[in-house]
Amino acid sequence: MSSNAKVPHDKSIDNSFALMKEGYRFIGNRIEEYQSDLFETRLLGEKVICMSGKEAARIFYDTDRFQRKGAAPKRVQKSLFGENAVQSMDGEKHIHRKLLFMSLMTPPHQKRLVELMKKEWEKAAHKWGTYENVVLFEEAKNTLCKISCDWAGVPLKESEVKERADDFSDMVDAFGAVGPRHRKGRKARKRAEKWIQKVIEDVRNGSLEAEEGSAIYEMAFHRQLDGKKLDTEMAAIELINVLRPIVAIATFITFSALGLHENPQYKEKLQQGDEQFLEMFTEEVRRFYPFGPFVGARVKKGFIWNECEFKKGMLVLLDMYGTNHDSRIWGNPHEFRPERFEDWDGDRFEFIPQGGGDPEKGHRCPGEGITVEVMKASLDFIVNKIDYEVTEQDLTYSLSKMPTLPRSGFIMKNIKLI
Structure with a gap:
């Protein structure tokens, strides 16, 4: 009999x-079915504990x-993060x-x-007036690639923008993919690494x-x-x-436009230039729409929580999407309601679209401020x-595709500068 006899086990x-x-919805479906914040299952032949909610996040981010180390599968390292990067580090070296x-x-x-x-949005909008229609996701992706390279000091020719933007985007798209989509992401990473390595050498x-x-400069001359x-x-x-990750903000920008389209009652308030409401709307986009599905870690030393034994070395997945839609934290979580952030206390374990906890000491995304x-x-x-x-157009998105996006990419037409 399992040492976790009281913990729900997937059949x-x-x-x-x-x-x-x-x-x-994989973790959330079972959390609902078992009426438990955690359950045990097998993934790729390995025993895994899946968990969700604020208290689970608090435990998960305890270093x-x-x-x-050893949590991200090689296939994810070879497409999304790169092998042995900051996401797979721990302790002093990680900090x-x-x-x-x-x-x-x-x-x-x-x-x-x-x-x-x-500045780039303004430039782009002048061109958009001459187009029959514009796919916002594609435009945002290219614009973000261009400005992130400019900001970082990486030379990028206008003729290269789309190809480089597609490569960055394909790395992200490969995260939850198998077959051709995953292979495309791995090839994109190889191309990008070769390109950026040459730039680093040129700086050095x-x-x-x-x-x-x-x-x-900082990456080229950083000392360990x-x-x-x-x-x-x-x-x-x-x-x-x-x-x-800067290029990946294109997904959030596309969902922002969708949030506005699906909730036009907020347009007037956004037009009034209320900075606080703009922030509230943005945070609700990050909470409501899907971005990161879950995040993984390995147990560093054995412990017991919620009558569940977490054995050293065991893989644990924290449900990011489910925690952001937990009805105990967010009333009516499947309603888009920016007002909920008016009196939110800023708890870093309740709201985890890009990870939880302290970004300086833990694994929460350091680029969250930039994203917002x-x-x-x-x-x-x-x-x-x-x-x-x-x-x-088809503005639906599939929760079974990781990562996901409105199928049409959000098509706009008859664009005019105001």
Whole structure:
């Protein structure tokens, strides 16, 4: 008999297929069925504990109990994160590397990126007036690729923008994919690593000038705890881990437009320039719409929680999507209601669209502030700087596809600058 006799066990021999089929709802479906915050299952032949909710998040982000080393499958490292990157590090080495990322995400860095974004949106809108229609996701992806490279100090020709943006996007798309979509992401990563490695080498040998404090400079000359510089391959991987998530904000921008389209009653309030409401609307987009489905870690040392034995080395998945839709935290969680953030207390274990806990010490995304500011600037642009019509299209999105997006990418037509 299992040592976790009181813990619900999934009846299937292996649930890998069910995970691919149910996607974002895989953990939540079973949490509801078993009326428990956690359950045990098998994925790819391995025993796994899946859990959801605020208390589960609090436990999951306890670095004394969990580590990231060995949690991300090689297939995810080879497409999304890069092998042995910051996401798979722990302890002092992780904190040291994470501080490098945090130094690039400060308010002045955020401000500069947002200013570049505003200028690019304005430029893009002048062109859009001549197009029959525009797919917002594609435009956002290309724009974010262009400004993130400019901001980071990475040279990028206009003719290369779409190809590089597609590669960054394909790495993200490969996360929950098998077959051709996954292979496409791996090829995209190889191309991007080769490109960025060359740029790092150029900065180090002086053939490319880089400004001190810029992302390219800091990655090229970052020293590890042992005093050695990162090798060029690792420096490239980590620089991609700065650029790729910025390009991924295109998904949130697309869902922002969808949120506005599906809830037009909020347009007037957004037009009034209320900064607080703009932030509330943005946070509700991040809570309501699907982004990260779940996150994994391994048990660092055995412990018992909720009558469940967490054995050393065991893989544990935390349900990000389910926690953001937990009715105990969020009243009527499947309703889009920005007002819920008016008196929200800022608990970092309740609201985890990009991970939970403290970004400086833990594994919460260091680029969260950038995400929110870029989303706010983009939403303000969509609401207050352009007029457009939403053409007949398929705006549905599948929760079984990880990551997901409105199927049409959000098509706009008859765009005019206001």
